[in-house]
Amino acid sequence: MVECEFPECTTFxxxxxxxxxxxxxAAGVYEELAREPKAAPAAEMFKALAVAHxxxxxxLEQTRQQKLxxxxxxxxxxxxxxxxxxxxxxxxxxxxxxxxxxxSMIEETSARFYIDSSKIAKTLMAEAARIMDRLGKESQxxxxxxxxx
Amino acid sequence: xxxxxxxxxxxxxxxxxxxxEWIDSNSDRVIDVENPSTGEIIAKVPMSTPDETxxxxxxxxxxxxxxxETPPITRGRVFFKLKELIEQHFExxxxxxxxxxxxxxxxxxxxxxxxxxxxxxxAGIPSxxxxxxxxxxxxxxxxxxxxxxxxxxxxxxxxxxxPAMIPYWFWPYAVAAGNTYIVKPSSQVPITQNxxxxxxxxxxxxxxxxxxxxxxxxxxxxxxxxxxxxxxSFVGSTPVAKYIYKKSAENGKRVQAQGGAKNxxxxxxxxxxxxxxxxxxxxxxxxxxxxxxxxxxLVAVGDIAEPLLKKYVEASKKIKMGYGLDESVNMxxxxxAKAKKKVIEYIDSAEADGAKILxxxxxxxxxxxxxxxxxxxxxxxxxTPDMKVAKEEIFGPVVTYLRMDSLDDAIDxxxxxxxxxxxxxxxxxxxxxxxxxxxxxxxxxxxxVGIVAAMAYFPFAGYKDSFFGTLHGxxxxxxxxxxxxxxxxxxxx
Numbered sequence: 001m002v003e004c005e006f007p008e009c010t011t012f013x014x015x016x017x018x019x020x021x022x023x024x025x026a027a028g029v030y031e032e033l034a035r036e037p038k039a040a041p042a043a044e045m046f047k048a049l050a051v052a053h054x055x056x057x058x059x060l061e062q063t064r065q066q067k068l069x070x071x072x073x074x075x076x077x078x079x080x081x082x083x084x085x086x087x088x089x090x091x092x093x094x095x096x097x098x099x100x101x102x103x104s105m106i107e108e109t110s111a112r113f114y115i116d117s118s119k120i121a122k123t124l125m126a127e128a129a130r131i132m133d134r135l136g137k138e139s140q141x142x143x144x145x146x147x148x149x
Numbered sequence: 150x151x152x153x154x155x156x157x158x159x160x161x162x163x164x165x166x167x168x169x170e171w172i173d174s175n176s177d178r179v180i181d182v183e184n185p186s187t188g189e190i191i192a193k194v195p196m197s198t199p200d201e202t203x204x205x206x207x208x209x210x211x212x213x214x215x216x217x218e219t220p221p222i223t224r225g226r227v228f229f230k231l232k233e234l235i236e237q238h239f240e241x242x243x244x245x246x247x248x249x250x251x252x253x254x255x256x257x258x259x260x261x262x263x264x265x266x267x268x269x270x271x272a273g274i275p276s277x278x279x280x281x282x283x284x285x286x287x288x289x290x291x292x293x294x295x296x297x298x299x300x301x302x303x304x305x306x307x308x309x310x311x312p313a314m315i316p317y318w319f320w321p322y323a324v325a326a327g328n329t330y331i332v333k334p335s336s337q338v339p340i341t342q343n344x345x346x347x348x349x350x351x352x353x354x355x356x357x358x359x360x361x362x363x364x365x366x367x368x369x370x371x372x373x374x375x376x377x378x379x380x381x382s383f384v385g386s387t388p389v390a391k392y393i394y395k396k397s398a399e400n401g402k403r404v405q406a407q408g409g410a411k412n413x414x415x416x417x418x419x420x421x422x423x424x425x426x427x428x429x430x431x432x433x434x435x436x437x438x439x440x441x442x443x444x445x446x447l448v449a450v451g452d453i454a455e456p457l458l459k460k461y462v463e464a465s466k467k468i469k470m471g472y473g474l475d476e477s478v479n480m481x482x483x484x485x486a487k488a489k490k491k492v493i494e495y496i497d498s499a500e501a502d503g504a505k506i507l508x509x510x511x512x513x514x515x516x517x518x519x520x521x522x523x524x525x526x527x528x529x530x531x532x533t534p535d536m537k538v539a540k541e542e543i544f545g546p547v548v549t550y551l552r553m554d555s556l557d558d559a560i561d562x563x564x565x566x567x568x569x570x571x572x573x574x575x576x577x578x579x580x581x582x583x584x585x586x587x588x589x590x591x592x593x594x595x596x597x598v599g600i601v602a603a604m605a606y607f608p609f610a611g612y613k614d615s616f617f618g619t620l621h622g623x624x625x626x627x628x629x630x631x632x633x634x635x636x637x638x639x640x641x642x
Contacts, residue, residue, distance in 0.1 A: 005151055007475075007476055007477045008469075008477040009477075010469055010477045010478075010479055011253065011255050011476060011477060011478070011479060012255055013253075013254055013255040013258065013476040014476045014477040017476045064258065065236070065239050065240075065258070065262070066262070068255065068258050068259050068262060069259060069262070070255070070256055070259025070260060070262075070263070070435070070600070070602070072428075072431070073255050073256060073259060073431050073435060074427040074428055074430060074431045075427065075430050075431065075434075075464075075467070075468060075479045077427075077464060077467050123424065123427070
């Protein structure tokens with residue numbers, strides 16, 4: 001199980017931290033699923049998704065470092081982070097179907113988080129909003145691939 | 150949420166950086182540097198002596214000519230290296246600022262970015278230092294040129310509210326232009342500059358080109374009195390800015406001295422309420438109100454006053470206070486016990502003058518941080534223009550709420566202040582916005598923007614008692630401040 005610590009989404013930095021925890025959690029789950037013997041037919045796909053989620057984490061860190069502008073650091077007051085927390089306790093002994101279903105839920109939650117965050121970020125930072133929107137769409141595409149397994 | 154880790158618990162006794170060496174001060178006067186969130190002592194800073202300051206000036210003067218002879222493109226390259234190093238140490242720089250100043254990690258990251266942006270602009274020095282020329286400018290066959298030349302040693306005396314960025318409004322431009330430099334960091338927040346200077350050293354600036362002397366007014370006075378120092382940059386309170394301006398000018402130096410502020414944010418009846426409130430929260434409570442660009446007076450025009458106040462107070466109640474290394478914290482403490490006492494005295498005075506404290510931050514407590522200097526968001530209603538809280542700089546998270554009948558009244562009120570640092574208007578009307586930017590006598594005007602912080606490539610300073618001098622910090626203005634125009638008339642026989 002990957003340990004994640006999800007903050008309250010009250011600042012831009014906290015939203016990015018939340019996203020980084022999501023990515024860490026998702027990457028860790030995919031790595032665990034890739035090692036499941038019964039899910040072996042999907043192992044390559046899970047490995048690729050683990051790498052993709054790590055890269056998304058890098059992109060988020062880069063966004064935090066380069067795009068944050070203190071002039072528009074407004075508090076975030078209406079985002080309920082609890083509704084985006086993912087389950088990172090990957091099922092043991094899962095077959096392809098079970099593993100894919102579990103991962104699909106992560107992607108669905110991630111997509112919802114990024115799309116909602118994008119709307120909030122739009123009022124703060126258009127560039128960050130675009131990145132959030134892109135990550136949300138990627139998660140939706142990942143979910144579609146997983147659902148097809 | 151767990152805290153982000155501190156870079157170090159204790160930074161020890163800080164040293165001066167002079168002539169490319171880290172030197173212990175001989176002074177027996179040492180001040181504690183306190184973490185304003187926890188009350189812990191995290192470093193000790195020496196109050197360097199006049200002789201130590203003079204030695205730094207001599208070293209900077211000695212280094213000047215060779216640095217001045219270094220081509221601008223080569224000088225610029227050292228700044229590219231410095232930029233890369235600060236990027237690599239980005240998170241450490243930000244976290245040290247949180248530790249020593251109390252701001253939130255997001256605010257500190259934003260400040261680190263602005264620090265880097267000044268380095269980036271200064272790195273383009275060849276394009277910033279062009280002179281101009283006119284063939285046959287003096288007469289037929291006699292050409293005339295104006296070349297831009299550096300002048301020698303400059304110094305900066307810096308405040309506590311932006312430990313990384315403010316020295317970088319000045320020194321990168323001065324040094325890129327071919328001068329040498331001495332920074333006196335605020336003795337309340339010297340660690341960030343100490344850390345950044347290690348990166349300056351690693352970037353490869355020659356010894357003596359950039360120097361740090363820690364200390365108090367003795368260092369500043371020595372810099373202002375020294376005949377080899379050509380100019381002084383200062384940011385701080387208005388009384389000190391006036392003193393610096395006068396003393397430096399008496400000693401024949403050029404000066405840019407930025408002082409205090411009392412910024413008004415004017416909300417017109419057609420303002421977009423939700424967006425306006427969110428933006429103003431950042432202005433009034435960002436950096437716990439300790440920005441020279443922070444909102445102070447909130448001026449509601451017409452019938453928006455009641456709904457705006459209700460919404461603003463509700464939103465203010467949700468501001469989360471704490472140690473800025475918790476990424477979910479919206480606001481940290483003020484910088485010291487003394488600063489907290491001063492803010493509380495202002496709130497007391499408003500109450501005594503008959504204003505109504507709608508939201509009272511005087512007794513704010515943050516569990517686990519009982520020794521921190523926290524003042525909660527404070528909203529004071531029924532403030533009138535004659536009250537002390539409407540006129541003087543509080544430098545804390547305090548909103549003084551005034552009601553006016555018209556934009557004319559709001560502008561008259563802004564103009565009644567001796568300060569002229571910044572003012573903002575929230576409106577959807579282009580006509581009102583245009584009138585505001587045209588008429589208001591302040592150095593920085595915001596249209597639906599509550600923190601009018603000029604980017605590195607724009608000049609930054611205020612008007613009236615907020616600034617003493619002519620050329621501002623940052624960008625082309627900084628280059629002009631740190632250089633002079635030399636006219637050359639050429640005739641060949």
